[in-house]
Amino acid sequence: xxxxxxxxxxxxxxxxxxxxxxxxxxxxxxxxxxxxDVIDGEGTLLHCRLTDDNPRGAQAQILxxxxxxxxxxxxxxxxxxxxxxxxxxxxFVEKASEVGVDTIFPLIGEHSERKVYKTERAKRIxxxxxxxxxxxxxxxxxxxxxxxxxxxxxxxxxxxIACCFEGENPRITINEAxxxxxxxxxxxxxxxxxxxSEEEVALAVKEGYLPISxxxxxxxxxxAAVAAVMAVYLRAM
Amino acid sequence: xxxxxxxxxxxxxxxxxxxxxxxxxxxxxxxxxxxxDVIDGEGTLLHCRLTDDNPRGAQAQILxxxxxxxxxxxxxxxxxxxxxxxxxxxxFVEKASEVGVDTIFPLIGEHSERKVYKTERAKRIxxxxxxxxxxxxxxxxxxxxxxxxxxxxxxxxxxxIACCFEGENPRITINEAxxxxxxxxxxxxxxxxxxxSEEEVALAVKEGYLPISxxxxxxxxxxAAVAAVMAVYLRAM
Numbered sequence: 001x002x003x004x005x006x007x008x009x010x011x012x013x014x015x016x017x018x019x020x021x022x023x024x025x026x027x028x029x030x031x032x033x034x035x036x037d038v039i040d041g042e043g044t045l046l047h048c049r050l051t052d053d054n055p056r057g058a059q060a061q062i063l064x065x066x067x068x069x070x071x072x073x074x075x076x077x078x079x080x081x082x083x084x085x086x087x088x089x090x091x092f093v094e095k096a097s098e099v100g101v102d103t104i105f106p107l108i109g110e111h112s113e114r115k116v117y118k119t120e121r122a123k124r125i126x127x128x129x130x131x132x133x134x135x136x137x138x139x140x141x142x143x144x145x146x147x148x149x150x151x152x153x154x155x156x157x158x159x160x161i162a163c164c165f166e167g168e169n170p171r172i173t174i175n176e177a178x179x180x181x182x183x184x185x186x187x188x189x190x191x192x193x194x195x196x197s198e199e200e201v202a203l204a205v206k207e208g209y210l211p212i213s214x215x216x217x218x219x220x221x222x223x224a225a226v227a228a229v230m231a232v233y234l235r236a237m
Numbered sequence: 238x239x240x241x242x243x244x245x246x247x248x249x250x251x252x253x254x255x256x257x258x259x260x261x262x263x264x265x266x267x268x269x270x271x272x273x274d275v276i277d278g279e280g281t282l283l284h285c286r287l288t289d290d291n292p293r294g295a296q297a298q299i300l301x302x303x304x305x306x307x308x309x310x311x312x313x314x315x316x317x318x319x320x321x322x323x324x325x326x327x328x329f330v331e332k333a334s335e336v337g338v339d340t341i342f343p344l345i346g347e348h349s350e351r352k353v354y355k356t357e358r359a360k361r362i363x364x365x366x367x368x369x370x371x372x373x374x375x376x377x378x379x380x381x382x383x384x385x386x387x388x389x390x391x392x393x394x395x396x397x398i399a400c401c402f403e404g405e406n407p408r409i410t411i412n413e414a415x416x417x418x419x420x421x422x423x424x425x426x427x428x429x430x431x432x433x434s435e436e437e438v439a440l441a442v443k444e445g446y447l448p449i450s451x452x453x454x455x456x457x458x459x460x461a462a463v464a465a466v467m468a469v470y471l472r473a474m
Binding site: 070072091095098099100132133134135173174175213215216217218219220223226227230231233234236237 | 307309328332335336337369370371372410411412450452453454455456457460463464467468470471473474
């Protein structure tokens with residue numbers, strides 16, 4: 001199934017950017033009059049008819065809409081410290097997008113090897129994985145911020161921080177934490193290569209986060225992040 | 238923590254191959270007399286003293302052994318059809334090894350895009366991930382065989398086949414299948430890009446496999462394989 005993404009919708013008209021238009025018109029050879037499926041990136045699938053087959057800026061008219069198309073029954077924010085190796089973090093972005101995640105917050109931790117992060121490539125990967133896995137909501141990927149700044153932001157729902165050590169508050173497993181919670185708003189923090197610092201975890205606890213363990217295996221950052229998304233996804237099965 | 242792997246153990250002597258020896262002696266500059274940790278690849282961690290610091294073939298004497306070091310409480314065989322793109326399958330091999338898997342069977346399905354598979358690179362990745370994640374058992378990766386041949390091999394324990402369609406036998410979720418089973422021997426089949434064929438699933442059912450769903454998301458082969466390993470790992474948490 002081919003899906004395109006509209007960067008802008010105005011009334012009943014969808015606008016495709018240069019990348020999407022090129023793919024639609026040049027690669028897949030669609031022409032004005034063809035019916036195409038377009039996602040708005042925010043949950044809705046739009047059945048459309050191509051009206052302008054400009055390969056640099058195509059336009060289509062909306063015929064009908066399917067709200068919450070293939071939506072998952074939770075709102076998951078995965079806040080993770082990007083790894084020094086960008087490819088590893090990008091695998092996580094792709095897999096999280098396929099499985100189902102709503103927001104990926106790149107964070108810079110005290111022990112992060114990567115202190116600077118540009119979201120552009122991750123956003124392209126998230127878009128591509130969203131289309132490939134037949135979803136209509138593209139995970140949003142905000143600009144990076146420090147772990148401490150993120151912890152101080154007000155958030156609803158279940159808030160978990162995965163760390164490898166036992167701080168003052170003993171950890172519970174991610175399964176136990178999810179089993180205790182009836183709602184659907186979930187935030188999970190995954191630390192950098194060097195783990196969260198004791199101060200970061202103490203601040204998290206103060207801000208209402210539960211320290212959790214992701215099991216007995218020693219997982220890389222990007223693997224831990226995928227494990228966390230999988231735990232939420234499997235719970236919702 | 239540094240770990241090395243011995244390809245051969247004879248009495249109380251460990252033998253490191255050229256790769257391991259080079260890493261031990263040239264890169265990490267160990268010399269005869271140093272104490273080093275070595276895994277036998279089959280579950281045991283050996284505390285050793287380096288006796289021969291030949292960078293092409295080091296040897297060490299075993300001082301003590303820790304059996305079942307960091308072992309996971311299940312025996313999981315993940316039989317998966319390698320993807321056309323080797324990188325994707327290798328990403329799964331790395332992640333499965335980090336999390337905990339015992340055997341990865343590469344299979345060739347009727348709808349596989351990849352009809353031939355060489356296990357060499359996967360074995361190197363499994364070894365590397367095993368050491369990095371502080372495990373002593375390296376997942377074994379036998380030579381590929383067809384899905385049908387694999388299905389006819391006699392296997393104990395819980396046997397699951399993940400497919401995207403409802404055949405004659407309705408699927409249950411992987412969670413339900415795992416919840417119903419008290420034991421620790423688990424085999425899960427993951428199909429190729431084009432899914433398993435109806436004949437393959439019918440044969441699986443005849444051979445005692447339960448058809449399962451991996452949830453609502455449309456996952457790539459390698460993502461599905463990681464999801465299956467995660468489900469078993471999380472259940473054992």
